[in-house]
Amino acid sequence: MGKRRAGCDSMGMTVAREARRRAIRVLVVDDSNLIREALGNFVADLPGVEVVGRARDGLEALDLARARAPDVVITDLRMPRVDGFAATRLLKRSARPPAVVLCTTEDDDETRRAAADAGADALLLKRDLGSRVERLIRSLADPTALALNNPCHRARSSSG
Numbered sequence: 001m002g003k004r005r006a007g008c009d010s011m012g013m014t015v016a017r018e019a020r021r022r023a024i025r026v027l028v029v030d031d032s033n034l035i036r037e038a039l040g041n042f043v044a045d046l047p048g049v050e051v052v053g054r055a056r057d058g059l060e061a062l063d064l065a066r067a068r069a070p071d072v073v074i075t076d077l078r079m080p081r082v083d084g085f086a087a088t089r090l091l092k093r094s095a096r097p098p099a100v101v102l103c104t105t106e107d108d109d110e111t112r113r114a115a116a117d118a119g120a121d122a123l124l125l126k127r128d129l130g131s132r133v134e135r136l137i138r139s140l141a142d143p144t145a146l147a148l149n150n151p152c153h154r155a156r157s158s159s160g
Contacts, residue, residue, distance in 0.1 A: 029075035058082025092119035099140035
């Protein structure tokens with residue numbers, strides 16, 4: 001566990017280490033004003049977490065992510081202009097890719113596969129937002145947490 005693996009000290013790990021020393025920066029994305037504001041307010045009230053922006057769709061999210069460098073993006077799946085899948089793929093190509101949580105009401109294998117293929121770090125059902133979002137934000141900002149699509153974390157956990 002104390003060994004360093006080649007390539008595991010990626011930019012994502014550096015971002016996660018920085019997040020532990022300062023507030024975790026979160027971008028909230030949803031086309032519903034009610035959900036965007038409620039989730040944004042809930043997250044903003046969490047100790048050690050800062051909401052750095054709120055976007056109405058994936059296109060706004062990409063602009064805000066470039067400008068404000070969030071550690072975690074919580075985004076709706078179905079949105080106009082640029083949906084959550086496309087936004088996730090584009091966010092993950094950035095120089096400092098944030099962790100991405102896709103939120104949906106759709107609980108099926110096809111959605112889970114598509115989220116993983118897009119590079120999402122987590123898929124969260126909207127009905128579970130209130131009970132799981134804080135733990136998820138903190139675990140994705142923690143370099144020792146297991147993220148679904150982080151090969152460095154998978155390699156460490158499977159090497160026993």
